Amino acid sequence: MLPAYLPNPVAALFGGGTPVDGGRNFSDGKRIFGDGKTFRGLFLGILAGIGIGLLQIWLSGAYGLENFPEHTFVSVTLLATGALFGDLCKSFFKRRFGKERGTKWPVADQYDFVAGALLLTLMVDPSWILANMTLSVFILILILTPVLHRTVNIIGYYLGVKEVPW
C-alpha cells in the first residue's frame, strides 16, 4: 500500500502554488476544491507514489520478497493516482458541506486516499485486487490507515508542515 500512502505526505511537504480549481467557486458559491489541492501536490505526490512502487518492484525482484503483493507499473500508478484523486474528491464534497480547508472531517479525511486508490485499481486492474486483497489484508488496512494517518499528521504538525495535527 506504500504507493497509496506516500502521495499525501509528499503533497503536504512539497505542494503549494496554483490550486487545481484555479481559485474558482462552484455553483454554491464555495470553492470547488480549495487552496489545499494544488497541481504541484498532485503531480509530485503521484510521482513519489510511483517511485516508491518501482522501488518495491525492484526490491522484490532483487531479494525475492515473494510474500509481498506483486506490483506492476500499472498497479503502482493506479494506487498513487487513485490516492490523490480520492483526496481531491473528498475535498470537493467537504466544500459542498461547507467545511473550510483544513477543518476536521472524521472518517473521510482518514480513508479518502485508501478508498480512491483501491477503487481506481478495482476499476482499471481488477485482477490485482482479486489477487492481493484478501479479507484479512483489507481489515488490516482499515485498522492501520487511521493510525498511520494520525501519526504522520502529528509529525507534520510539529515539523511545521501542517497547520493542524489531523
Ligand code: CTP
Ligand atoms: N496538498 C497539495 N495538493 C494536493 C493535496 C495536498 O498541495 N493535491 C498539500 C496542501 O498544502 C494541503 C496539505 O498538502 O494543505 C495537506 O493536505 P490535506 O490535509 O489533504 O488538505 P487540507 O489543507 O486539509 O484541505 P482539505 O480540507 O480540502 O482536506
Ligand code: MG
Ligand atoms: Mg486535511
